[in-house]
Amino acid sequence: MLKKLSIVVITLLVVGGGIFFFVNGRGEQKSTTSEKLRVVTTNSILEDMVEQVGGKHVQVYSIVKRGTDPHEYDPTTDDIAAATEADVLFHNGLNLETGGSGWFSKLTKTANKRDDKEVFAASKHVKPMYLTESGKENETDPHAWLDLNNGIKYVNMISGVLQDKDPKHAKAYQKRTDAYVEKLAKLHKEAQSKFADIPEKQRLLVTSEGAFKYFSKAYGITPAFIWEINTEAQGTPEQMKQVLAKIDQSDVKSLFVESSVSPKSMKQVSKETKLPIYSKIYTDSLAKKGTQGDTYYDMVKWNIDKIHDGMLAK
């Protein structure tokens, strides 16, 4: 009896072990997720571009959280750990994260990552525009991605790096890139004629930070701002005076405020000019995941539509 029982127990153990091994074996096959290319990006715009190109072959960690300013930032211990473990790091370049306090240069040094080996500027092939403020004419303006044609250059740059780092999936990356670029190019073309129905004196885009140089040049409008770049003092009496003068010379109908800056100064401009703040728009960050504007494509589309409708508004 005891012998029979032990045979049953052993049989159960063997069968059970087999099942366990089978399940576990399959489980491990699934967990080849650990073979994904580990990518760190400085902000959510680059995060989305990497995900669009990389799909299931990449695992992306984005440093600066959505809705916050990437110009100035203090990396956390999680950021340092992610940067240290990363296979590739993308930053915007053009002094976005390396201007001001230069937080990203410090981070890559701490993480022991080298430029053009593990660290890449997505803006590498973009023709830069420069700040206009006197004394700053040699400093690049970082906001190149707001012109979709530059965004396409970012995407191609990112795709090339991913293909180099992960040649096994190069074909898949290129396929996704081609489809994505086509979609962006179509929106770019639409935007180029979008503002033609707005009288020129109304075609002034008033924002807090002067983030729309590239956008304005690409789509035929004129930018105005309170301060030129987030790394400088924001909303000084002199800056307020200058933006109010520009508004005064125009027929502008509405104001805009970016999602990643304090609305305080723009509210002041609104009060002084009696012009409404028509909408928030996205510059240095995507919208929170699951809300409108949470991808690069949707963010630019949102900006184009809101800016157009706000300029026409009475």
Ligand SMILES: [Zn+2]
């Ligand atoms: Zn900015």
